[in-house]
Amino acid sequence: MNPELDNLKNIFLIGYRCTGKSSVGRLLGANLVWPFIDTDALLVSESGISIKEIVDKHGWETFRRMEHAAISQVCILDRQVVATGGGVVLKAANVDLMKKSGWIVWLKAEPESIISRMMQDQNTAAFRPSLTSKDIITEIGETLAERKPLYRRAMDFCVRTDDRRVDEVCDIILQKFS
Numbered sequence: 740m741n742p743e744l745d746n747l748k749n750i751f752l753i754g755y756r757c758t759g760k761s762s763v764g765r766l767l768g769a770n771l772v773w774p775f776i777d778t779d780a781l782l783v784s785e786s787g788i789s790i791k792e793i794v795d796k797h798g799w800e801t802f803r804r805m806e807h808a809a810i811s812q813v814c815i816l817d818r819q820v821v822a823t824g825g826g827v828v829l830k831a832a833n834v835d836l837m838k839k840s841g842w843i844v845w846l847k848a849e850p851e852s853i854i855s856r857m858m859q860d861q862n863t864a865a866f867r868p869s870l871t872s873k874d875i876i877t878e879i880g881e882t883l884a885e886r887k888p889l890y891r892r893a894m895d896f897c898v899r900t901d902d903r904r905v906d907e908v909c910d911i912i913l914q915k916f917s
Contacts, residue, residue: 748817749841750912753828753890755883757856758846759900759908760822766909768820777822778809785809790824807833814840828889837893844912845894850879852901 750767752760761777768775782805783789793802806824813821814836821841827833837843848856854875891897898911 749814749819749821749837750916751837751841751843752820752822752846753837753843753893754825754846754900755848755853755879755886755890756825757853758825758848759905760846762905763846763900763908763912764820764822766905767912770909770913771818771820773818773820775820775822776813778806778813778827779822779824781813782806782809782824803830806830810836817841826886828886828893834889834893842895842916843893844915845890845897846900846908847890847897848900850876850883853879853883 750771750773752764752767754760761780764777765775767773779790782793782802786793786805788796790802793805803826806827807830810823810827810833813819817840821837823833823837827837834843857875896915898908900908903911
C-alpha cells in the first residue's frame with residue numbers, strides 16, 4: 740500500500756489519548772501544506788463548551804453524536820490532516836466516512852507512554868474526561884484492550900509513537916505517501 744500524494748484525499752489520525760495525534764497532525768499538515776483539523780477542538784469550538792462539560796452535562800452518548808457530526812463535516816472536504824478523538828472508532832459510521840474520504844493512520848503507544856504523556860499534559864483534565872470511574876492505569880488498560888481491535892480494523896497502516904519524536908512519526912507517515 741503506497742498511495743501517491745497527488746491522489747490522496749485526507750489523512751485521518753486515530754489512536755488512544757496522548758498517542759500524538761494532534762502534535763503529529765499539526766506537523767504533518769504543515770509539511771503537506773494542508774489544513775490541520777482536530778475534531779475534538781472543532782467540536783469544542785462549535786459547542787462553546789469543553790468535552791468534559793459536554794460529557795458531564797449531556798453524557799457520552801451526546802458527545803459521540805456530536806463527534807459523528809464533526810467527522811461528517813470534515814469528510815466533505817479533501818486534502819486535510821485530521822486528528823480524531825480516541826473513541827472515534829467506537830461508531831462504525833465514523834470509520835466508514837473516514838475510509839471513503841481518505842487514509843487512516845493508527846498512532847499507537849504503550850500504556851506507560853500514554854500515562855506519562857497524560858501526566859505532562861496540563862489540558863488533560865479539561866479535554867480528556869475520565870472514560871470510566873476506575874483509576875487511570877486500569878482505565879487505560881481496559882479501554883485499550885477494547886479499542887485495539889477497532890483501531891486495527893479501521894487503519895490503513897500503523898505507526899508506533901513510543902520513544903519517537905513528533906518529526907520522526909511525521910517522516911514515517913510521509914514516507915508511506917511518497
